Amino acid sequence: MHDDKERNEYVMNEQGIIYKGVDNYISPLHWDYGQFEEDMVKICMKILDCSIKYKRDPAADVSARCNPIYVSRIITSMVG
Structure with a gap:
């Protein structure tokens, strides 16, 4: 927009x-x-910390989280 x-x-x-x-x-x-609910950011980070990519290489995963495409693909793979 x-x-x-x-x-x-x-x-x-x-x-x-x-x-x-x-x-x-x-x-x-x-x-x-629900993006303004209390602790929503903590909950989202906890979910991302459960991903396979985080478990394989936490530093690389965390540094890639500034990319919305990366984050959406991680969440999609976890849900699927």
Whole structure:
């Protein structure tokens, strides 16, 4: 998003809508993101510390966590 005001509003929302389903049947679902809940950062770091990449090489894993693509791939592999 190019507009700072719109981007800030988008990022700071605590609730929103996510979409689930398949090609011909997609439905909206109201969602509470919970990013401002107390201890959320600690919980997220604890989850990341349970990943295989962290267990193999903690220093490399932690230094790569500044990359949102890396973090999303770690979480996706853990969930899958």
